[in-house]
């Protein structure tokens with residue numbers, strides 16, 4: 001690490017448990033961000049600012065004016081442009097040392113296989129169950145951890161999944177919600193600070209996983225009700241016979 005990097009990252013280098021080794025581990029890491037909206041764009045900004053080595057952005061959506069109250073990486077002049085492309089430009093302006101790759105495509109079975117090829121962890125910036133089920137299955141196949149975030153109206157959730165899924169998986173957690181595409185911010189609404197808080201919990205989990213600066217609550221469902229100012233944390237309901245995480249059905253898993 002050169003002098004300008006030591007100066008740039010000096011405040012986080014001072015944090016016990018992060019220090020030089022944490023910075024170097026962050027610099028060697030590659031993170032895939034699936035979805036560049038309220039969750040993914042903010043997570044990507046913080047990860048780039050912190051000095052993650054490589055960020056891969058995927059989102060087929062274009063910026064709309066209704067995104068601006070919470071997706072603060074974007075400006076009025078960006079409306080109509082691809083989120084992934086605009087965000088990649090912002091991140092490059094923020095930290096030119098980060099290798100940012102953008103893919104303005106849908107995350108699906110085909111693109112997902114390529115996008116997951118050379119990453120260490122995945123951040124969920126999507127807004128629907130179908131996308132999260134796909135992330136869950138594709139990352140489980142590759143033994144990759146992923147960090148789920150969800151927010152609607154005044155409530156949010158986070159779960160950090162290990163690569164092994166020994167604590168359970170998203171398929172265990174949300175099988176009853178498969179196909180429930182109507183419960184989104186587009187139909188129910190969202191406040192910006194709610195989704196931002198959930199995104200920053202994802203970032204803290206990623207930093208903890210990549211550097212050991214913090215304990216990651218793997219497999220714990222964390223729920224926040226920002227209207228009542230309450231939080232809850234409970235273990236995932238790991239399901240025997242789950243097609244994704246049951247080790248008896250998936251001999252490759254431990």
Ligand SMILES: [Zn+2]
Nearest residue numbers: 169172242245
């Ligand atoms: Zn499962």
